[in-house]
Every structure is written in structure tokens, then in C-alpha cells.
Amino acid sequence: MAGEDARSPHVVLFPFLARGHIPAFLRLAVHLHALRPGLAVTFVSTPCLLGSLSLPATSPPIQLHALPFAPADHGLPHGAESLADLHVHQFITFFQASESLRPAFDSFVSGIRSPVCIIADAFFAWTADVARERGASHAVFLPGGAFGYAVFFSVWVHLPHTLKAGDEFPLPNFPDVVLHRTQIPRHMLAATGADPWTAFFRRVISSCRKTDAVLVNTVEELEPTGLDMLRTSFGVQTWAIGPLLAEPAPSDSQDDTSIIQWLDAHPPRSVLYISFGSQNSINTDQMTELALGLEASGRPFLWTFRPPVGLDPKDGFKPEWLPAGFEDRMAEANRGLVVRGWAPQARILAHASTGAFMTHCGWNSILESLHHGLPLVGWPLGGEQFFNAMLVVEWGVCVEMARGNTESSAIERAEVAEAVGTVMGETEKGEETRRKAGEIARAMAAAWEGPGGSSAVSLEGFLRCVETSVR
Numbered sequence: 001m002a003g004e005d006a007r008s009p010h011v012v013l014f015p016f017l018a019r020g021h022i023p024a025f026l027r028l029a030v031h032l033h034a035l036r037p038g039l040a041v042t043f044v045s046t047p048c049l050l051g052s053l054s055l056p057a058t059s060p061p062i063q064l065h066a067l068p069f070a071p072a073d074h075g076l077p078h079g080a081e082s083l084a085d086l087h088v089h090q091f092i093t094f095f096q097a098s099e100s101l102r103p104a105f106d107s108f109v110s111g112i113r114s115p116v117c118i119i120a121d122a123f124f125a126w127t128a129d130v131a132r133e134r135g136a137s138h139a140v141f142l143p144g145g146a147f148g149y150a151v152f153f154s155v156w157v158h159l160p161h162t163l164k165a166g167d168e169f170p171l172p173n174f175p176d177v178v179l180h181r182t183q184i185p186r187h188m189l190a191a192t193g194a195d196p197w198t199a200f201f202r203r204v205i206s207s208c209r210k211t212d213a214v215l216v217n218t219v220e221e222l223e224p225t226g227l228d229m230l231r232t233s234f235g236v237q238t239w240a241i242g243p244l245l246a247e248p249a250p251s252d253s254q255d256d257t258s259i260i261q262w263l264d265a266h267p268p269r270s271v272l273y274i275s276f277g278s279q280n281s282i283n284t285d286q287m288t289e290l291a292l293g294l295e296a297s298g299r300p301f302l303w304t305f306r307p308p309v310g311l312d313p314k315d316g317f318k319p320e321w322l323p324a325g326f327e328d329r330m331a332e333a334n335r336g337l338v339v340r341g342w343a344p345q346a347r348i349l350a351h352a353s354t355g356a357f358m359t360h361c362g363w364n365s366i367l368e369s370l371h372h373g374l375p376l377v378g379w380p381l382g383g384e385q386f387f388n389a390m391l392v393v394e395w396g397v398c399v400e401m402a403r404g405n406t407e408s409s410a411i412e413r414a415e416v417a418e419a420v421g422t423v424m425g426e427t428e429k430g431e432e433t434r435r436k437a438g439e440i441a442r443a444m445a446a447a448w449e450g451p452g453g454s455s456a457v458s459l460e461g462f463l464r465c466v467e468t469s470v471r
């Protein structure tokens with residue numbers, strides 16, 4: 001690696017192979033360069049994911065390094081290099097397959113001549129062992145929130161729902177946190193402790209205890225409790241360096257242009273945006289009730305539509321997934337737009353006509369919405385989303401409308417219309433929710449305002465620790 005400064009670390013960024021995990025790492029590279037211009041930064045991933053990266057306009061000159069990955073060798077579809085390419089039942093095989101990247105990652109790190117600082121996704125926490133063997137410094141980066149991940153990891157360690165009968169149970173290590181059975185994702189609910197899901201996440205957690213530092217995509221002032229929970233869980237220095245937000249990707253595609261034009265034709269803050277992220281969806285009964293509830297709400301909406309849970313976007317979209325005549329009625333009245341596949345979410349949320357976001361409570365979606373002061377209608381579906389929803393409800397910026405996408409998690413159209421009306425309407429609760437969302441937006445902005453913002457101070461503190469350790 002010619003031209004490297006032997007005293008400053010070469011930072012290796014290694015996000016997990018999931019679309020929702022990459023934007024925060026890209027934004028981290030931007031902040032690292034702002035603090036240390038000229039720092040060598042390499043972004044490591046698989047060939048397909050690197051090929052599909054759309055680097056933001058402000059992207060610093062990062063190097064890319066591809067690790068060979070053969071999903072088919074692990075019984076996965078050929079070319080499935082991201083969670084978004086898979087069904088939920090294949091996720092665990094994918095998690096296990098991702099551990100096969102270790103020899104190639106190790107060989108890449110061992111070839112770097114200057115001191116190395118690995119910043120790896122929590123799901124790649126095994127890189128802590130590589131760092132130890134190669135004399136590198138190591139940090140785990142959590143692209144999610146502190147509370148959400150702290151609860152998620154605690155549930156995997158203790159499986160508290162298996163310890164106690166009844167619908168509600170406390171976390172053994174954080175008894176103030178009481179969960180309801182409907183907040184436990186499907187794979188956790190089925191876990192026995194001897195299953196591959198539990199084994200994978202317990203490996204992740206024990207590796208997180210071997211790292212030198214944990215970086216979290218959150219704001220110290222907003223998540224003191226969650227950050228303390230992580231510090232207790234892992235026993236390592238933990239730095240809040242968020243929000244690290246996806247930058248609106250430049251796009252001149254006709255589809256994106258027509259979406260923005262559709263928004264242009266609506267009054268300020270009048271449109272509800274609906275999306276369940278890059279890898280989750282709801283079931284067909286829920287789609288029907290959601291559609292009819294949106295119609296009943298009387299408010300304009302823009303719905304990013306993925307096929308029902310268990311079905312593949314590559315196999316196309318079927319008209320019967322939506323109620324007969326629904327799309328035509330909505331189009332004629334200029335009431336609703338259904339976007340199939342991928343939408344320019346960051347641009348939609350930045351648009352003046354967008355007034356609220358119905359979300360699965362993926363952490364990036366939460367941050368992107370609150371960054372613009374937009375309140376949330378929550379519908380957590382998997383992973384740590386249920387616990388993220390608890391946090392944003394506590395912040396007073398979200399009405400949780402529904403939970404889960406199993407057969408037992410039914411939702412009725414009247415509940416949809418009511419939740420949308422509460423958040424977007426001229427109700428006391430709606431006004432309060434919007435006011436609090438504005439407060440969170442200001443706290444998020446302050447974290448990166450000038451060198452004294454709490455996240456700027458944290459990232460600087462982390463870098464100094466790394467620089468001291470590599471001298």
C-alpha cells in the first residue's frame with residue numbers, strides 16, 4: 001500500500017451484507033475524512049455489493065476491496081450477496097455463510113503495511129479475532145440504535161420468553177425493561193438455545209466483548225439509557241457517533257422524477273409515506289387492510305410496495321395483492337401512488353409535501369424521518385425493530401399501529417385509518433407528536449453541529465484512542 005503514512009492508521013470499514021447496513025458506513029467514511037483529511041480508508045465487501053454502491057456526492061476518496069463470496073457453496077441462490085436477495089427463512093444460512101469471509105478478510109488485513117483499525121459491523125464481530133492476531137485495533141459499529149440493539153442482544157443471551165409463562169416478562173439483566181410476547185421476532189420465539197439462530201447471535205455477542213470499542217449510530221443525549229445498557233453488556237468503551245444518515249443518491253431516472261413530481265402536486269406536509277425497508281414485508285391479508293385503511297383515512301399516500309412476506313420481488317408483482325380497483329381509484333383521485341420495488345426514500349422524506357412516515361422501524365428509516373422532523377406510524381416486523389418502536393413511542397414521536405407479519409398479527413382497516421388520522425390530523429396527539437419530532441430533529445442536528453457537537457466529540461475521542469494505541 002504505497003504512500004501510506006506509517007503513523008496514521010489505515011481504517012478498514014466492513015459493513016454487513018445488507019442494504020440497510022451500508023449507508024451509515026459510507027457516511028462514517030465522510031466524517032472520518034472531515035476529521036482526518038488524507039486518512040486511508042478502505043471499504044470492504046463482496047463484488048456485487050461494491051458494484052451496486054452509489055457513492056454520495058460528498059464521498060471522500062475511499063478505496064474498495066472485494067472479498068470473494070460464493071453463496072451457492074452454502075446452499076443459497078447464486079449471486080445472493082445481500083439479505084435483500086433472500087427469504088427470511090434463508091437468513092440464518094446467510095449469516096453462517098458470511099463467516100466464510102474470514103480467510104479472505106484476514107489475508108487482506110495482513111497485507112496492509114501501516115497500522116490497521118478495523119471498524120466492522122456487529123454481525124462481523126468475529127473480525128475482533130482477526131484484529132487480535134494481526135495486531136490491529138478493532139471497533140464494532142452498530143448501524144442500529146443503542147436501546148434496540150441492547151435489548152435484541154439481551155433477548156438472545158437470556159431467551160426470557162422461555163423462562164416465564166404469560167405474555168409479559170422482564171429482561172433478566174435489565175429488569176426495568178418489560179417485553180410482550182408480540183415483540184419477540186419469529187425466530188427468537190422458536191429459539192431453544194440449541195438452535196443455529198441462538199448460536200450465531202451468541203457468537204456475535206461474545207465477539208463484541210473482545211473488541212476495543214463500540215461505535216453506535218445514535219446520539220448520546222437521546223439514548224443515555226440504551227448506551228449504558230450496551231456499556232454494561234459488552235464492558236468496552238462505547239461512543240455515540242450518530243446520526244449517520246444516507247445521503248440522497250443523485251438520480252435522474254424517470255421513475256424517481258415522476259415520484260417527485262407526484263409529491264410536488266400535493267400541499268406541504270400532507271402525504272403519508274409508507275415503506276417497510278429493504279428486506280421486510282407484510283402478509284397479503286395485512287396488505288388488503290392497509291390499502292383499505294389508507295383509502296378510508298382520506299389522506300394522500302405514497303406506498304413503496306414489496307411483494308407479500310415469503311415472495312420474491314424478482315418474480316414480479318401480482319394485481320391480486322391489492323384490493324380490486326384500489327390503484328385505479330387512488331390514481332383517478334390523485335390520492336395515492338404505489339411504487340413497486342425501490343423508491344428514493346431519502347428524497348421523499350426530504351420533500352416538503354411529506355408529512356409522516358409509516359415504517360417498520362428499521363433504524364435508518366427512523367433516523368431519516370426524524371431528521372426532517374417527521375412523526376412515525378410504527379409497524380415493527382422483525383429483528384430489533386420492536387425495541388426501536390418502544391424507544392420512539394417513549395420519545396413521543398410514534399404511534400405504534402401494529403406488530404409483526406405472522407398469521408396471528410391481524411390488523412383492521414379502521415385501525416389503520418385511526419392511526420394515520422391521529423398522527424397526521426389536527427388532534428392534540430398529532431400536534432404533540434409533530435412537535436416532539438421537531439425537537440428530536442434539532443437534537444440530531446446539534447450532535448454534528450461544529451466540533452463541539454456530541455457525536456463530533458465522540459468520533460474525535462475514538463480516533464485519538466486509536467492513534468494512541470497504534471503508536
Ligand SMILES: O=c1ccn([C@@H]2O[C@H](COP(=O)(O)OP(=O)(O)O[C@H]3O[C@H](CO)[C@@H](O)[C@H](O)[C@H]3O)[C@@H](O)[C@H]2O)c(=O)[nH]1
Nearest residue numbers: 020143144246277278279304342343345362363364365383
Ligand atoms: O424503497 C426503499 C427502501 C429502503 N430504502 C433505504 O434503505 C434503508 C433501509 O434501512 P432500515 O430502515 O434500517 O431498514 P432495513 O433495511 O430493514 O434495515 C436492517 O438494518 C437496520 C440497521 O441495523 C435495522 O434497524 C433493521 O431492523 C434491519 O432490518 C434506508 O436507508 C432507506 O432510505 C430506500 O432508499 N428505498
